[in-house]
Amino acid sequence: MHLLDTLGVDVETRRSSPVLISLFITCYNDTLFPGTGRAVVRVLERLGHTVEFRESQTCCGQMHYNTGYHPEAVRIMRKFLQDFRGAEVICVPSASCVAMIRDHYPKMAAEAGMEREVADILPLVFEFTELLTDKLGVTDVGATYPHSVTLHTSCHALRSLHAGDRPQRLLQEVRGLDYLQLPASDQCCGFGGTFAIKNAEVSTAMLSEKMRSILETGAEVCTGADNSCLMHIGGGLSRQRATARCVHIAEILASEEGHE
Amino acid sequence: MSIRVGESAEAATFPKAAKKLLANTQLRRNVRRATDTIRNKRAKVVGEMPDWEQLRTAAQQIKQRTLRNLDSYLEQFEKACTAAGGKVHWARDADEANKIVVDIIRGHGQKEVIKVKTMTSDETRLNKALEAAGIAPYETDLADLIIQLGNDKPSHIVVPALHRNKSEIRQIFMDTMGLTELGHKPEDLAAAARDYLRERFLRVKVGFSGANFAIAETGSVCVVESEGNGRMCITLPDVLITMFGIEKIIPTFDDLEVFLQLLPRSATGERMNPYNSIWTGVTPGDGPKEFHVVLLDNGRTRVLADEESRETLHCIRCAACLNACPVYRQTGGHAYGSIYSGPIGAILTPQLQGMEHSTSLPYASSLCGACYEVCPVKINIPEILIHLRRKIVESGGAPMTERMGMAVAGFTLEDSGRLGAAQKLVQLGRQPLDALGLPGWSVARDLPAIPTESFREWWKNRGAR
Numbered sequence: 202m203h204l205l206d207t208l209g210v211d212v213e214t215r216r217s218s219p220v221l222i223s224l225f226i227t228c229y230n231d232t233l234f235p236g237t238g239r240a241v242v243r244v245l246e247r248l249g250h251t252v253e254f255r256e257s258q259t260c261c262g263q264m265h266y267n268t269g270y271h272p273e274a275v276r277i278m279r280k281f282l283q284d285f286r287g288a289e290v291i292c293v294p295s296a297s298c299v300a301m302i303r304d305h306y307p308k309m310a311a312e313a314g315m316e317r318e319v320a321d322i323l324p325l326v327f328e329f330t331e332l333l334t335d336k337l338g339v340t341d342v343g344a345t346y347p348h349s350v351t352l353h354t355s356c357h358a359l360r361s362l363h364a365g366d367r368p369q370r371l372l373q374e375v376r377g378l379d380y381l382q383l384p385a386s387d388q389c390c391g392f393g394g395t396f397a398i399k400n401a402e403v404s405t406a407m408l409s410e411k412m413r414s415i416l417e418t419g420a421e422v423c424t425g426a427d428n429s430c431l432m433h434i435g436g437g438l439s440r441q442r443a444t445a446r447c448v449h450i451a452e453i454l455a456s457e458e459g460h461e
Numbered sequence: 462m463s464i465r466v467g468e469s470a471e472a473a474t475f476p477k478a479a480k481k482l483l484a485n486t487q488l489r490r491n492v493r494r495a496t497d498t499i500r501n502k503r504a505k506v507v508g509e510m511p512d513w514e515q516l517r518t519a520a521q522q523i524k525q526r527t528l529r530n531l532d533s534y535l536e537q538f539e540k541a542c543t544a545a546g547g548k549v550h551w552a553r554d555a556d557e558a559n560k561i562v563v564d565i566i567r568g569h570g571q572k573e574v575i576k577v578k579t580m581t582s583d584e585t586r587l588n589k590a591l592e593a594a595g596i597a598p599y600e601t602d603l604a605d606l607i608i609q610l611g612n613d614k615p616s617h618i619v620v621p622a623l624h625r626n627k628s629e630i631r632q633i634f635m636d637t638m639g640l641t642e643l644g645h646k647p648e649d650l651a652a653a654a655r656d657y658l659r660e661r662f663l664r665v666k667v668g669f670s671g672a673n674f675a676i677a678e679t680g681s682v683c684v685v686e687s688e689g690n691g692r693m694c695i696t697l698p699d700v701l702i703t704m705f706g707i708e709k710i711i712p713t714f715d716d717l718e719v720f721l722q723l724l725p726r727s728a729t730g731e732r733m734n735p736y737n738s739i740w741t742g743v744t745p746g747d748g749p750k751e752f753h754v755v756l757l758d759n760g761r762t763r764v765l766a767d768e769e770s771r772e773t774l775h776c777i778r779c780a781a782c783l784n785a786c787p788v789y790r791q792t793g794g795h796a797y798g799s800i801y802s803g804p805i806g807a808i809l810t811p812q813l814q815g816m817e818h819s820t821s822l823p824y825a826s827s828l829c830g831a832c833y834e835v836c837p838v839k840i841n842i843p844e845i846l847i848h849l850r851r852k853i854v855e856s857g858g859a860p861m862t863e864r865m866g867m868a869v870a871g872f873t874l875e876d877s878g879r880l881g882a883a884q885k886l887v888q889l890g891r892q893p894l895d896a897l898g899l900p901g902w903s904v905a906r907d908l909p910a911i912p913t914e915s916f917r918e919w920w921k922n923r924g925a926r
Contacts, residue, residue, distance in 0.1 A: 269850030273871035393827025436906030
């Protein structure tokens with residue numbers, strides 16, 4: 202439980218004063234889902250905070266690390282640490298990249314002799330929904346989104362970040378949004394990075410179960426904090442010409458009356 | 462050395478085997494149903510334990526301590542077991558183990574052996590060696606019997622025949638037990654198996670078992686089971702041979718208290734196993750007159766030597782990781798080409814074999830972490846999978862296309878200018894990508910619409926707008 206929850210501090214009174222937030226967009230959001238980045242900027246600025254984007258940034262190294270390419274991953278980590286040196290708060294709209302940083306950087310740092318730099322940066326790194334609920338103290342971000350929505354909690358958000366009900370709390374404050382609970386929500390969607398390609402057949406079988414759960418809810422939209430899973434699930438829904446689509450949670454939270 | 466894990470060295474790669482199994486929808490439904498049932502039962506009985514996390518930590522620490530001093534614990538076990546009238550044999554690999562067992566049975570002039578609860582004998586391919594020596598092995602654990610009679614392979618660590626449903630089992634019994642009629646209810650099937658097995662329990666003079674735990678302090682061996690067939694196997698014959706991997710040692714009798722709470726809840730969702738057998742050496746006038754222990758290495762010291770992944774040897778074979786695994790759920794155990802399937806199999810089989818075979822297994826995971834979450838001895842399976850992938854890459858075992866792709870991606874991601882240029886290329890490739898798709902990906906998934914502008918471009922142009 203978050204410290205502030207234990208103190209019973211009211212959401213409104215614990216709302217943070219303006220913060221300078223450094224956006225780590227992540228490589229695939231940057232390349233494939235810039236709309237998610239624009240949405241993050243919109244939400245944070247609407248809440249009165251300032252967003253900076255350090256243009257030298259690239260990636261967290263997750264793909265290399267998870268596939269067994271450690272020297273490359275260490276070089277990318279080194280770059281991340283350099284790029285974000287001196288940042289106040291780092292916002293990452295991807296739970297799996299945050300999990301990479303939190304779970305694996307300390308061990309990699311020990312091998313690379315960078316323990317200090319990693320220890321310094323870890324408390325500054327927040328996944329987007331975590332940043333809103335824990336650091337900025339908001340659940341109502343002033344959004345309107347008149348659609349039925351179900352939530353896919355990625356394995357990294359669930360088991361590494363222990364996201365709990367944070368994303369759900371944010372969604373339930375959105376005006377017009379009809380929240381529908383996803384059955385078997387702790388079951389992996391089958392993305393798994395290079396797993397989706399190396400074991401495409403099994404990945405697809407897992408996806409088929411996940412899509413059935415999503416369609417069972419009747420929701421128009423499946424959301425989550427990871428565009429990687431959502432690209433996989435959304436790609437499957439699109440291939441089936443199903444009447445549901447995937448949208449990153451930042452894009453829902455950025456939506457306003459007449460402007461999605 | 463003839464270190465091997467069953468036939469896994471010759472098995473098809475995971476993706477190939479999986480593809481075939483995915484077409485067997487009956488098998489997949491059986492697996493899904495069975496794992497769902499066990500998983501729910503487990504969650505219920507684990508949920509009622511207020512000290513579950515402490516128990517997990519205790520078990521992890523006992524195992525860590527054991528492995529740090531395994532050599533002395535093994536010798537302590539040998540001494541205590543010998544003092545109690547047992548005979549301890551040391552087997553470096555599969556062939557040595559099989560020879561020891563065959564020689565003991567031959568030494569008594571016997572032609573049959575009843576077997577129970579032994580995965581290590583699958584590892585060493587003992588049944589094949591026995592048959593070659595003219596000795597008939599009879600599996601007596603109900604599930605193992607189904608597998609043996611059906612000329613099948615185990616697909617689960619605790620419930621080896623979980624991929625079979627009751628009508629399939631009925632058919633196997635009808636075909637192999639010489640029955641003219643047999644009911645359809647589970648009780649009818651159990652009764653048929655009982656008749657078939659009782660006759661063998663009473664006739665056969667040699668028993669063979671595995672072990673769940675072996676206690677260094679007392680030289681005792683512990684087997685837990687649900688049917689009572691194990692109890693028959695270890696008490697009725699004149700001669701008993703028990704074989705287990707050297708990692709099954711625990712230091713003291715008190716340590717059992719931790720494991721006997723964790724194992725049944727994790728394995729079958731029971732608070733306690735129906736049968737818990739613990740015996741020490743030979744007791745005159747009660748049970749077997751002769752007791753042999755075969756301590757099997759078969760690659761385990763190799764696993765022990767790697768500090769990063771030695772906790773693989775903590776495993777108590779509860780199979781909670783299989784029941785929780787979304788990959789296993791789709792394919793069942795046969796895809797892993799080894800008696801050890803699921804997440805634990807994906808890390809154990811390749812390590813036992815020295816990473817020379819089964820190198821597709823460390824990739825047979827989406828790294829979702831469900832296995833680590835349920836593991837009663839806290840084996841960080843996802844971390845070890847990544848470690849093994851790293852070993853494969855470092856030894857040059859990864860495919861050329863992947864190595865090149867990763868090198869290019871690494872070079873690109875080390876500089877934002879290069880990343881920006883690569884993004885331009887992706888944008889230019891929008892039409893061909895859309896038309897041709899991505900190999901692997903596009904079998905079942907459309908690609909997302911590729912944007913005309915990356916985020917960094919948008920940010921740069923933002924002020925100008």
